[in-house]
């Protein structure tokens with residue numbers, strides 16, 4: 001099968017105010033197939049969000065390129081919708097109007113009736129039918145994230161980009177939203193890329209987990225295949241030997257990266273400033 005997203009030879013450096021450069025990512029190559037759910041894990045600051053932002057078109061790579069469905073990514077587009085940890089909702093608009101704002105802007109060519117249906121369907125898909133007239137201040141964190149998800153899904157993006165989408169939620173809400181997201185992606189053949197710090201979340205949702213080494217100049221260490229068939233039920237897969245083996249591998253990787261970070265910080269602390 002040909003790839004749906006191609007991330008090719010990406011390098012990203014940021015110019016710092018003192019004139020130096022911070023090389024965040026280098027030699028990043030990744031192919032994502034249609035319907036894949038790919039998670040990015042790695043230590044804080046290794047460049048996960050930067051990579052997601054490059055795919056979203058919010059950041060430009062210093063070298064390399066990203067193609068989505070054969071189109072070069074040059075800027076943000078409605079074919080790639082992003083869901084952030086902090087929901088990014090407009091507080092003065094209701095749940096319905098937050099979704100409608102995006103649908104009316106992107107789907108201008110559709111009739112009013114069609115747009116109405118898209119909004120209603122997406123809010124129903126995330127289980128918010130009864131809260132459509134509520135404003136963000138009247139919604140719980142989980143409900144706000146449902147609105148953000150509905151807004152992204154209503155646009156029917158080719159690629160769903162999720163940056164720690166459940167990071168601000170309590171464990172129970174997080175767990176039910178993970179299961180719902182898995183169901184939505186699976187039944188609608190959605191291709192998704194997600195940044196997460198949660199190894200269980202990555203194993204539940206993804207069919208591939210990309211492990212990024214520490215920066216500067218972070219590269220991909222390895223890509224784990226997660227073979228469980230969808231729909232997955234946490235209680236079932238978490239009891240399997242395969243699950244434990246994959247989880248162990250991810251935890252070992254993260255601990256190794258932590259050790260490298262620690263040793264580097266110790267070495268730097270004893271070196272003279274001029275070195």
Ligand SMILES: Nc1ncnc2c1ncn2[C@@H]1O[C@H](COP(=O)(O)OP(=O)(O)OP(=O)(O)O)[C@@H](O)[C@H]1O
Pocket residue numbers: 014015022024042043044045046047048049050051215
């Ligand atoms: N606009 C920017 N200008 C300069 N440096 C930046 C910019 N954006 C990100 N960085 C740096 O790039 C590195 C990677 O940041 P990024 O947010 O991608 O990491 P991350 O792996 O997503 O971290 P976390 O898990 O903590 O969210 C960090 O060192 C960060 O300080």
